[in-house]
Amino acid sequence: MTPGASELAEVLAALETVLRARRGADPKRSYTAGLYAAGPDAILKKIGEEAAEVLLAAKNPDRAQLVHELADLWFHTLVLMAAYDVPLSALGAELARRMGRSGLDEKAARGQA
Amino acid sequence: MTPGASELAEVLAALETVLRARRGADPKRSYTAGLYAAGPDAILKKIGEEAAEVLLAAKNPDRAQLVHELADLWFHTLVLMAAYDVPLSALGAELARRMGRSGLDEKAARGQA
Amino acid sequence: MTPGASELAEVLAALETVLRARRGADPKRSYTAGLYAAGPDAILKKIGEEAAEVLLAAKNPDRAQLVHELADLWFHTLVLMAAYDVPLSALGAELARRMGRSGLDEKAARGQA
Amino acid sequence: MTPGASELAEVLAALETVLRARRGADPKRSYTAGLYAAGPDAILKKIGEEAAEVLLAAKNPDRAQLVHELADLWFHTLVLMAAYDVPLSALGAELARRMGRSGLDEKAARGQA
Numbered sequence: 001m002t003p004g005a006s007e008l009a010e011v012l013a014a015l016e017t018v019l020r021a022r023r024g025a026d027p028k029r030s031y032t033a034g035l036y037a038a039g040p041d042a043i044l045k046k047i048g049e050e051a052a053e054v055l056l057a058a059k060n061p062d063r064a065q066l067v068h069e070l071a072d073l074w075f076h077t078l079v080l081m082a083a084y085d086v087p088l089s090a091l092g093a094e095l096a097r098r099m100g101r102s103g104l105d106e107k108a109a110r111g112q113a
Numbered sequence: 114m115t116p117g118a119s120e121l122a123e124v125l126a127a128l129e130t131v132l133r134a135r136r137g138a139d140p141k142r143s144y145t146a147g148l149y150a151a152g153p154d155a156i157l158k159k160i161g162e163e164a165a166e167v168l169l170a171a172k173n174p175d176r177a178q179l180v181h182e183l184a185d186l187w188f189h190t191l192v193l194m195a196a197y198d199v200p201l202s203a204l205g206a207e208l209a210r211r212m213g214r215s216g217l218d219e220k221a222a223r224g225q226a
Numbered sequence: 227m228t229p230g231a232s233e234l235a236e237v238l239a240a241l242e243t244v245l246r247a248r249r250g251a252d253p254k255r256s257y258t259a260g261l262y263a264a265g266p267d268a269i270l271k272k273i274g275e276e277a278a279e280v281l282l283a284a285k286n287p288d289r290a291q292l293v294h295e296l297a298d299l300w301f302h303t304l305v306l307m308a309a310y311d312v313p314l315s316a317l318g319a320e321l322a323r324r325m326g327r328s329g330l331d332e333k334a335a336r337g338q339a
Numbered sequence: 340m341t342p343g344a345s346e347l348a349e350v351l352a353a354l355e356t357v358l359r360a361r362r363g364a365d366p367k368r369s370y371t372a373g374l375y376a377a378g379p380d381a382i383l384k385k386i387g388e389e390a391a392e393v394l395l396a397a398k399n400p401d402r403a404q405l406v407h408e409l410a411d412l413w414f415h416t417l418v419l420m421a422a423y424d425v426p427l428s429a430l431g432a433e434l435a436r437r438m439g440r441s442g443l444d445e446k447a448a449r450g451q452a
Contacts, residue, residue, distance in 0.1 A: 002126055004200070004202040005122045005125070006122070007205050007206075008125060008126070008201060008208075009118045009119045009122030009123075010118070011208045011209045011212060012121055012122060012208075013117075013118030013119075015208065015212060040171060040172075041395050041399075044167075044168045044172075044395055045388065047167060047168065047391075048164060048168060048388060048391020048392075048394070049384065049391065051161060051186075051391075052278075052384055052386075052388065052390075052391075053384060053387075054160060054193075055157045055160065055161060055278060055281050055387070056281060056285065056383055056387075058153060058157055058197065059157075059285035059286075060380075063199065066199065067199055067203050067207050068207060070190055070193075070194065070204055071204055071207035073164075073190065074208065075208065077167070077186065080167075080171065084179065086176070086179065086180055086183070087117050088115065088117035088118050088120075089115075089116065089120060089121070090117075091183055091184055092121030092123075093120070094180050094184035095128065095184050095187065095188065096120070096124045099124060099127055099131070154286075157278070157282055158275065158278055158279060161277065161278020161281070161282075162274060162275045162278065164274065165273075165274020165275065165277075165278075165390075165391075166274075168274070169267050169394060172395065173267075228352055230352060230427055230428040231348045231349055231427075232348070233428065233431050233432075234348040234431035234434075235347070235348030236344070238344040238348060238434075239341050239343075239344030239345075240438055241434065242343070244438070266397060266398075270394045270397055270398075273394065277386060277387060280386060280419075281387060284379060284383055285383075289425065292423065292425065293429050296416055296420065296425070296430055296433075297430055297433035297434050297437070299390075299416065300413070300430065301434065301437065303393070303409055303412065303413070310397065310402065310405065312402070312405065312406055314347045315341075315343030315347070316343075316406045317406060317409055317410055317413065318343060318347030319346070320406050320407060320409075321350045321351070321413065321414065322350045324414065325353055325354060
């Protein structure tokens with residue numbers, strides 16, 4: 001694994017662990033626990049919101065802000081995955097499925113139809 | 114570290130390499146090269162679209178479809194990152210910044226304001 | 227009614243009538259009938275897509291394109307309303323509820339919480 | 340013409356007048372004036388957010404909530420139109436352009452490409 005991938009693996013693993021632990025936590029003490037307590041729609045609203053913010057940030061010149069919004073979007077999809085018991089391995093397997101030269105584009109193109 | 118996180122990080126790193134290579138490729142031969150050729154707005158539209166599909170899939174009972182849509186969303190954010198020269202390591206660093214017990218929620222809460 | 231409002235009333239009324247009639251039409255002969263046949267998620271995906279296109283168009287200099295995307299967004303919400311049997315009068319009543327100096331902002335602010 | 344369409348068009352016209360007047364108002368005294376002061380991105384974020392809420396509401400059984408979210412979405416597109424000096428009549432004209440049996444679907448289909 002490249003050093004970059006290894007660092008990313010560590011933060012994704014840590015986030016998965018922390019987020020799953022937050023599911024039962026006191027909603028008053030933590031933003032994430034508050035989202036879990038509010039229910040899936042609250043998490044999904046945040047995903048819609050963060051996606052909109054990625055679009056806007058990408059149209060603005062501040063690249064640090066774009067990274068910030070992309071991290072917010074990934075973060076809230078990880079919150080959703082914890083809420084729905086979707087493991088990181090399922091996302092990895094699905095992305096791996098569409099890897100490989102032809103595979104990558106074939107799958108993506110089919111999703112386009 | 115969970116094997117799932119390593120596997121996911123590795124496929125993300127591999128996708129980063131492939132997607133960056135596609136930026137100069139013939140748009141007729143590849144879905145992703147076509148997106149790059151169409152310009153940032155085409156990529157951003159896909160992100161908006163895939164975010165909407167994540168919301169809908171999360172409200173439907175088919176969990177495999179949800180994983181599929183989450184992978185589509187992550188895939189198109191990777192396409193955007195390649196287009197804008199945002200390395201995966203920048204996103205990893207940003208996610209790491211908001212990790213840690215209090216850090217996680219503090220940052221997220223600030224993003225809420 | 228001002229001439230502008232009267233023209234708008236006519237087109238909204240005509241759209242409501244046409245869209246409701248399309249609900250049972252042959253999906254192969256009409257885009258809208260195709261959406262109804264594909265089911266609510268197909269309509270909702272279009273709303274997500276068109277909202278993203280409004281955001282992008284608003285960040286671009288072409289104002290005619292923005293009007294085009296706004297019309298697409300309204301159009302697909304009207305398709306949704308026909309699909310769900312929500313009459314124009316319900317939308318008018320809800321918007322009227324939040325009219326008036328204080329009413330306007332009070333309602334909107336509450337939606338913000 | 341249905342009474343619903345007239346009522347809706349009238350409230351849209353009244354909102355247009357009120358919203359245009361709010362553009363120069365004290366941002367502390369009014370939610371809408373606050374949005375104008377915060378700039379176009381703040382309005383666009385709200386459109387992204389409200390579109391997501393329409394999707395979620397449409398997937399939930401509460402129809403009154405759907406009407407509420409649709410009104411929120413239309414309201415914020417009116418705020419955007421006031422901010423960008425897009426008159427309601429321009430949107431009416433654009434919607435009228437795609438009316439008529441074939442016109443309706445032809446235009447929509449082209450927007451699909």
